[in-house]
Amino acid sequence: GAGVSQSPSNKVTEKGKDVELRCDPISGHTALYWYRQSLGQGLEFLIYFQGNSAPDKSGLPSDRFSAERTGGSVSTLTIQRTQQEDSAVYLCASSLEGRLAGLTDTQYFGPGTRLTVL
Amino acid sequence: DAKTTQPTSMDCAEGRAANLPCNHSTISGNEYVYWYRQIHSQGPQYIIHGLKNNETNEMASLIITEDRKSSTLILPHATLRDTAVYYCIVRPHSGSARQLTFGSGTQLTVLP
Numbered sequence: 001g002a003g004v005s006q007s008p009s010n011k012v013t014e015k016g017k018d019v020e021l022r023c024d025p026i027s028g029h030t031a032l033y034w035y036r037q038s039l040g041q042g043l044e045f046l047i048y049f050q051g052n053s054a055p056d057k058s059g060l061p062s063d064r065f066s067a068e069r070t071g072g073s074v075s076t077l078t079i080q081r082t083q084q085e086d087s088a089v090y091l092c093a094s095s096l097e098g099r100l101a102g103l104t105d106t107q108y109f110g111p112g113t114r115l116t117v118l
Numbered sequence: 119d120a121k122t123t124q125p126t127s128m129d130c131a132e133g134r135a136a137n138l139p140c141n142h143s144t145i146s147g148n149e150y151v152y153w154y155r156q157i158h159s160q161g162p163q164y165i166i167h168g169l170k171n172n173e174t175n176e177m178a179s180l181i182i183t184e185d186r187k188s189s190t191l192i193l194p195h196a197t198l199r200d201t202a203v204y205y206c207i208v209r210p211h212s213g214s215a216r217q218l219t220f221g222s223g224t225q226l227t228v229l230p
């Protein structure tokens with residue numbers, strides 16, 4: 001499809017295990033964002049990638065969280081030693097930023113990965 | 119980002135226009151108004167955005183007051199599938215604050 005895709009759609013893990021969440025952005029989009037949404041809460045920014053620039057990691061809640069983006073496309077969010085408070089829906093968004101985007105850079109979201117830590 | 123204020127909830131009859139207001143009295147000159155919606159258990163969906171002129175697309179219309187301190191999202195013929203939380207966001211078109219900041223939004227319920 002032409003939209004942002006994420007996998008898996010659901011992930012159940014045990015406390016202390018590591019998990020990897022994947023995001024495939026819209027083809028050609030240079031910017032990629034990770035957010036998370038806890039039950040009944042708003043979106044919380046985690047990390048932002050733009051082209052070859054150093055990522056903005058200011059939203060990562062702890063050093064157990066990390067993300068990488070390979071080849072300027074696919075991104076993986078890794079959570080090490082998961083805790084119950086990590087349970088949330090993890091959302092990825094991409095946008096076309098820079099000169100080609102003009103004055104705005106609309107973000108398009110994927111369906112999210114629902115993470116449950118038991 | 120400028121703070122936005124939206125009603126917590128609204129109801130609308132199916133087939134009627136849904137008008138969702140948003141106050142953004144501290145909006146800056148370079149900030150755009152974006153609207154997203156989130157249907158239960160789905161990722162946020164982009165609806166429309168604008169700077170100072172009214173905008174229309176296949177989903178909705180966006181009316182921005184002349185002083186830009188408030189705006190209204192209009193769904194011209196609401197359907198049951200439009201039931202969702204609607205978020206109004208203001209965001210600069212340049213600079214370092216690229217992430218979206220979602221507030222509480224308005225829960226729109228379209229009634230049959």
